Amino acid sequence: MTTASMVYRPSFWRTMWTNAVMAPRTSLGFMRVDFVLGTVFIIPLTQMVFFAFVVQLGGGGASAIAFTAVGNAVATITYSSVFSVCQTTDSEKQQGTMEHLLVTPANRFALYFGRGFIPILISLATVAVGLVYAAVLFGVSIPLSTIPTLIVSVVLTAFAMVGFGLLLGGVALYLRTSIILGNIFLFVGLLLSGVNFPLSSLPVPLQWAGDVLPLTWGLEAIRAAISGDSLTSVALLWSAVALAAVVSFGAAVGLWKVFERRALSTGSIARF
């Protein structure tokens, strides 16, 4: 006789590792050289060049171009951390694996965090390459002494953004498609997160909306690190980014739990 205690439960770490390795090859569709090279090397360059020329046409000087270059170098993180991660829900539904996933006894936090592991690495690479472009092509000065604080800022931002992607993926569980959410948040940061101009130049309600996005805090921490602000002020921003990461991951897991329960009771999750 099978009892509940006899049900096999994979370990936390095994679930996390399996998801970290398998998800990029399946639902995330990451494990392709063209995708990685494009995301890490080409998109940051083209996006930065585009906005640099727009700023130049608008009469912005070298400092405005440098501001935009750093902003877009960091903003391109959204492609791998938010857009791709958010789409994992769609992939599971389309491939018919969502129902199977939901009936597994795997630890959910391990499952979702594992899925975010490779996107975090790709996000780190994207920002690193973007910042190299900013320094080499757009004259952004990044003193060597700021590198340690910059690394911490970038790592925290990557975690927060992937958490945000998972959160959107959780919301998308209940939608027909996640692509709309992914697309909206792919671009909205360009307007509301201080990527191309200081957030203070926007109307106050839009500034509040920007404050909700992890990209805003991550970008501010990265800018503060580059400009060599004191450790205390950078640490304050780190706290904000870390808080955004914790809230995002927590809310993602909570949302998935709610929708999972609902899906199991109604049997409707795989509809799309």
Added chain:
Amino acid sequence: METAVGHYSRTRVTYSALRLSVLQFLADPQWLVPSMIAPVIFALVSFQLFRGAGPYFLTYAILGAGMMSMWGQTLYGSGWATGQDREFGTLEPTIQAPTPYLYVVLGRVLWNVISGLVGGGIVYAVILVVAGGPPPVINPVAFAFLFVFVMVTLASVGVIFSAFYVYTRYAGFIQNIGEFAFYIGTGCMFPVVLLPFYTNPISLVFPPTWGLDALRYLSIPGYHGFAWGFWWDLAGAVGTTAVYLATAGFVFHRVERHVLEVGNLSYY
């Protein structure tokens, strides 16, 4: 005895493809984002960046974002449609049908043009509200005609891309990578002459580069675009668009024959 081939009408196929595109859009409006929401955001960002630079910079923002709207539809809509056909297993039956695939694509591209124009209208309305009034346009009627023509030049690029997408499983990759590169190359938000001179020949390969330059000459007083001016821009736009459309017809014919001979259409 020769097998009787069913009668088909190219007009009917084009209309059916157009109708299906509209129905798919209504059933699953995810393309609303690349065609309308993203351009509005780009328009607002550029509006903010151009703030204080003069009234005619509004035109830059509207033209650029309007073109992005159309490009989103062309690149994503046309390209994605072929990819979806392949994924759903409908590409082979469509190509095997007696109607040339070009007319199926044409129907889709027509919808892309229409929704791109709607997107352009939305961008215009948003900028109108944000800026508190319309941008000054010297010759509105000519501007409207030329704007529609620029959409057609974009559609011609979309048709070529669609032909190419039949061959490749990397349509998604090209779409993502090509987006900003195309915006830069065609100067959708700024004059191409701002780019390094050696890149200009590449830009001139694309019909929208010519069309957009002509549009700016028409609508922005004192505009410094290509030295040859408005009329040569217009001639270049017409010429390159004609070449693109002719090439598209030829390429589609070849692509169809080739994939039927090789039988590798559904590989992806």
